[in-house]
Amino acid sequence: MAWLPGTRVGSYEVVDVLGDGGMGKVFRVRHLISNRTEAMKVLLATSSxxxxxxxxxxxxxxxxATLNHPNISVLHTAFHHEEQLVMIMEYVEGMDLRHALAAGITLDQAVAYVRQLLTALDYAHSRGVIHRDIKPSNIMITPWGQVKVLDFGLALAAPEARLTMTGALVGSMHYIAPEQLSGEGHDARSDMYAVGVTLYEMITGRLPIEGTNYAQVIGGLLQHRPVSPSHINPLIPTEFSAIVMKALAKEKRERWQNAREFLTALDASHLGQASEFRVVSPSTPEVTGAAQGGVIGETSKYEPDQLSEITLKLAHYVGPIAGVLVKRASSSTNDLQALVEKVAQEIEREDARQRFLSSVSGRFRRSGVL
Structure with missing residues (x-):
């Protein structure tokens, strides 16, 4: 599939490529009449x-088509075009959680994101839809902190047959619940396990079960109990750590039974002074080095939290390179306003640049910095 920028697909014009996977490609497109930016997901040519x-x-x-929720990416329409099956989706501006983790997030942010994720899953589960592939790369974070769950390509409405080859696994290995490995049915509790893995990664910077190959990961999923988050970092309250560990129980009857239970437990927990503790994930080395440069910094002109906040917001628009850009700008500017204006120039689109400036200025104005 070689649809270059400018290619017309029905009432849409291709702007650029957003992603490329085994099932097809995702493009950013513009509707020729409304001028609205949308995402176009295209299956590989039906002949192949x-x-x-x-x-x-x-x-x-x-x-x-059955889902309508503020934390789930919306399907606008679907059609065939030149033997291609095409989906037109809501275009979600921002970055996926995988890159947000590399830029660094606080415990408060982790809870806020997971609450929205669980709210979306509670809605989907109530309609008999199990996602089956919850992981950071399928969770988008907008510049305003709103979560959008993506990729229901593995999701199944409860009455449907399982769309996979006999004995095959679907989903990403580290986020698969143990019962899936033994061939048991997937239900809401399996999604809760994946949420638990994601939250664990968000607050510790590591996966609960690690391994260099499938055999090691599978063995760990079936046999090894993860280290409690509070043992990895004593700043994480033990009560909060226990909530995460319950989501990771090997036996699904011992987990949170649904998203509502999980949400209630989170609402009852108190992070206290640990709420502003910031975690940077080491899972993407080339990203982490850049992010840490922005988070920690090498100059006394700026507070680490200020640089971290700017890095995370900038990353929504330019990706993981944000850490490098903030670090570079911090060494050549003398005040926070100049730093923000300098890195804003790295954002190509004027409207996106203004949203970045507004969000950063608003954040620091509330805290009395600007």
Missing amino acids: ASQEMLDRFTQEIRVL
């Missing part, structure tokens, strides 16, 4: 797609 891929893509369309 397997029936399973077609079924799964069609299933995603049908599942998304």
Whole structure:
């Protein structure tokens, strides 16, 4: 598939490529009449797609058509174009959680993001839809801190048959619940396990079960109890740590039974002074080095938290390179306003640049810095 910028697909014009995967590509497109920016997900040419891929893509369309929630990416329409099956989705501006982790987030932010994720899953589960592939790269964070859950390509409405080859696993290995490895059915509690893995990673900077190959990961999922987050970092309250560990229970009957239970437990927990503790994930080395440069800094002109806040907000628009840009700008500017204005020039689109400036200025104005 070689749809270059400027290519017209029905009423849409391709702007650029957003992603490329085994099932197809995702493009940023512009509607020719409304001028609205949207995301276009295209399955590989049907002549080369397997029936399973077609079924799964069609299933995603049908599942998304039943969902309407502020924390779930919206399906606008679907159609065929030159033997291509096309989905037009809400374009979510921001960055995925995987890159947000590399830039560094606080415990408060982790809880805020997970609360929104659980709210979205509570809605989906109430309609018989299990996501089956919750992981940081499928969770978008907008510049305003809103969570959008993506990729229901593995999701199934409860009455449907399982769309996968016999014995095959779906989902990402580190986030798969133990019962999936033994062939048991996937239900809401399996999604709760994936949320637990994601939250664990958010607050510790590491995965609960690690390994260099599938065999090690599978062995760990089945046999090893993860180290409690509070043992990794004593600043994490033991009560909060216990909430995360319950989500990671090997037996699904011992986990949070649904998203509502998980939410209630989070609401009852208190992070106290640890709420502003910032975690930087080491899972993406080339990103982490850049992010840490922005978070920690090498100059006394700026507070580490100020640089960290700017890095995270800038990363929504330019990606993981934000840490390098903030670090570079911090060494050549003398005050916070000049720093913010300098890094804003790295954002290509004027409207996005103004949103960045507004969000950063608003944040620091409330805290009395600007």
